[in-house]
Amino acid sequence: xxxxxxxxxxxxxxxxxxxxxxxxxxxxxxxxxxxxxxxxxxxxxxxxxxxxxxxxxxxxxxxxxxxxxxxxxxxxxxxxxxxxxxxxxxxxxxxxxxxxxxxxxxxxxxxxxxxxxxxxxxxxxxxxxxxxxxxxxxxxxxxxxxxxxxxxxxxxxxxxxxxxxxxxxxxxxxxxxxxxxxxxxxxxxxxxxxxxxxxxxxxxxxxxxxxxxxxxxxxxxxxxxxxxxxxxxxxxxxxxxxxxxxxxxxxxxxxxxxxxxxxxxxxxxxxxxxxxxxxxxxxxxxxxxxxxxxxxxxxxxxxxxxxxxxxxxxxxxxxxxxxxxxxxxxxxxxxxxxxxxxxxxxxxxxxxxxxxxxxxxxxxxxxxxxxxxxxxxxxxxxxxxxxxxxxxxxxxxxxxxx
Numbered sequence: 001x002x003x004x005x006x007x008x009x010x011x012x013x014x015x016x017x018x019x020x021x022x023x024x025x026x027x028x029x030x031x032x033x034x035x036x037x038x039x040x041x042x043x044x045x046x047x048x049x050x051x052x053x054x055x056x057x058x059x060x061x062x063x064x065x066x067x068x069x070x071x072x073x074x075x076x077x078x079x080x081x082x083x084x085x086x087x088x089x090x091x092x093x094x095x096x097x098x099x100x101x102x103x104x105x106x107x108x109x110x111x112x113x114x115x116x117x118x119x120x121x122x123x124x125x126x127x128x129x130x131x132x133x134x135x136x137x138x139x140x141x142x143x144x145x146x147x148x149x150x151x152x153x154x155x156x157x158x159x160x161x162x163x164x165x166x167x168x169x170x171x172x173x174x175x176x177x178x179x180x181x182x183x184x185x186x187x188x189x190x191x192x193x194x195x196x197x198x199x200x201x202x203x204x205x206x207x208x209x210x211x212x213x214x215x216x217x218x219x220x221x222x223x224x225x226x227x228x229x230x231x232x233x234x235x236x237x238x239x240x241x242x243x244x245x246x247x248x249x250x251x252x253x254x255x256x257x258x259x260x261x262x263x264x265x266x267x268x269x270x271x272x273x274x275x276x277x278x279x280x281x282x283x284x285x286x287x288x289x290x291x292x293x294x295x296x297x298x299x300x301x302x303x304x305x306x307x308x309x310x311x312x313x314x315x316x317x318x319x320x321x322x323x324x325x326x327x328x329x330x331x332x333x334x335x336x337x338x339x340x341x342x343x344x345x346x347x348x349x350x351x352x353x354x355x356x357x358x359x360x361x362x363x364x365x366x367x368x369x370x371x372x373x374x375x376x377x378x379x380x381x382x383x384x385x386x387x388x389x390x391x392x393x394x395x396x397x398x399x400x401x402x
Contacts, residue, residue, distance in 0.1 A: 008043045015040050017047035021054045053160055063158055067110065068103030070158070074148045083246035085213070085237025093144040097122055097133075107149075107158050115145060115167035142169055180335040181328060188325060192315050198307065200269035201291050204230075205330065207262045209337035209355050212330050213237050216299055217245050219288045223266060229257045232356065236301065243298055250358045266290070305330050338363070342370040 003009065008017050016035035034050070037043040071094045079087055102110075102118055119138050126133035146164035153159045181189065186206055193199050205215055213235035222231040233253045236245050248254070258266075269290070276294050277284045285296040293299060308330050316324045334355070341351050351367075352360040 007047050008040060010040070011035060014038070015043035017043045017050070019047060019050040019054055021050075063106070063108055065107055065158065066103060067105050067107050068099045070107050070152065070156075071099060071103070071148055074151060083235065083237065083249075084239045084244045085235075085246065086249075088237075088239040089140070090144050090147075093141045094148075097126060097137075097141050098145060107152055110149070110159075110163045112163045112166040112168070115142075115164055116169075119167070119169050138169065142167070179326070180332045180339060181326065182336075183340060185325060186333075186336050189312070189315075189328075193311060196311075197272065198291070198304070200265045201304070202308070202333065203262055203265045204258075205333040206337055207259060208256045209334050209341075209351075210256065211235065211249065211334060211356070212301055212304055214248060214356075216289075216291055216301060216304070218290045220270070220290055221288060223290065224255075225263070227257075228260065228263050229255050231255055236298065238301055243300060248356060250356050252356075252358075254353065254356050256354055338367055339370055342367055 004018070007019065008015060010016075014035055015037040016033055017037075018031050018033050020029045021032050032050075034046065037046060075087065075091050075094065078090065082090075098118070101121065102114060105114070119142060122133045122138050122141060123135065124132060126138070142164065146162065149159060149162045149164050153162050190199070190203060190206070193202055196202075201215060204210065205212070208230065210218075210230075210232055214232045217234040217236040218230060218232070222233060224231065231253060232248060232255075234245050235248050236243060238244070273292065273296075276292075277286075277296060280295050283295055285292075287296055287298060289296075289298055291299050308328065312325050312328060338351055338355055341354075342348070348363050349360045352363040355363060357363050
């Protein structure tokens with residue numbers, strides 16, 4: 001063994017350093033040895049960084065835990081906090097995209113560039129058979145990694161900071177929220193499905209802004225006929241090809257008011273369901289759910305998505321002479337609801353409450369494209385409040401020019 005020099009020493013073929021750090025249990029400082037460096041220069045650089053972190057109170061003990069081991073343990077402990085469907089999503093992102101590529105690395109060896117390269121690799125050929133992965137999926141992977149490493153910083157003390165916060169995500173072509181249907185297209189779609197068994201489901205989605213899982217978990221007991229509203233209490237999702245129910249995304253119940261025609265659509269749907277029950281007889285399963293199949297059983301979320309896509313496709317095939325109805329997902333009915341409300345001038349916090357967003361800032365971020373359209377009219381509205389005669393004169397001039 002060599003001789004220690006300014007906190008650095010050679011042990012066999014490797015170099016080590018020692019640093020004094022505060023001991024949280026005693027309040028006094030203690031010596032911490034860290035080894036495994038290939039040369040003296042690496043050991044000195046690590047020592048200097050450790051000293052800076054110790055002075056700032058940010059020092060963390062060296063750990064050899066791999067990213068794969070940490071993610072799997074994090075997922076197991078996280079099961080107590082999130083919905084089953086959300087946990088299944090985290091687990092899939094980790095096992096499918098992260099662990100096979102960088103799971104062997106130590107958590108403490110991760111750098112922002114490590115994750116940036118991961119995202120680029122996934123975007124280029126992270127899909128099935130090496131095909132490109134969508135930007136949206138890469139964003140989901142990033143969200144999972146960021147959340148896990150955030151706990152590695154603030155709960156487990158493995159990292160002084162989160163490298164995912166500084167990683168760069170590659171830009172890709174994604175479908176923007178503003179590509180959803182306008183009011184005329186929504187009316188056209190609802191006209192096409194007016195006699196469909198799921199008409200009430202489509203209308204309620206478009207007129208309430210509720211999520212697919214929330215609607216499929218809705219029970220008749222949650223419908224307040226007297227006050228024309230529904231109580232959104234839970235959500236249905238798919239985990240390992242099985243339907244499961246859990247809390248809403250925000251974890252809170254909310255009440256959503258309904259217009260009279262949507263309430264009528266729900267009443268008609270209830271009558272249809274009672275007729276189905278009479279036909280099914282003893283085979284009927286009384287789940288209490290608003291939306292079921294012909295035997296009273298829950299509807300699978302994937303079925304709803306597939307049926308809407310097929311309806312749009314069939315309409316376009318039968319109406320080749322007219323303008324096509326753009327491709328849409330069931331979730332886009334929620335986007336249509338929010339976008340039309342914001343364009344109509346409904347306050348952001350009111351829209352956020354209907355959508356179940358925990359904070360209006362989420363609504364602002366998702367629907368940022370709508371806000372400038374409203375902002376452009378603010379100056380004229382303000383002037384009209386103080387100078388109504390000017391607005392009248394302007395309107396008269398406009399009439400003369402027609």
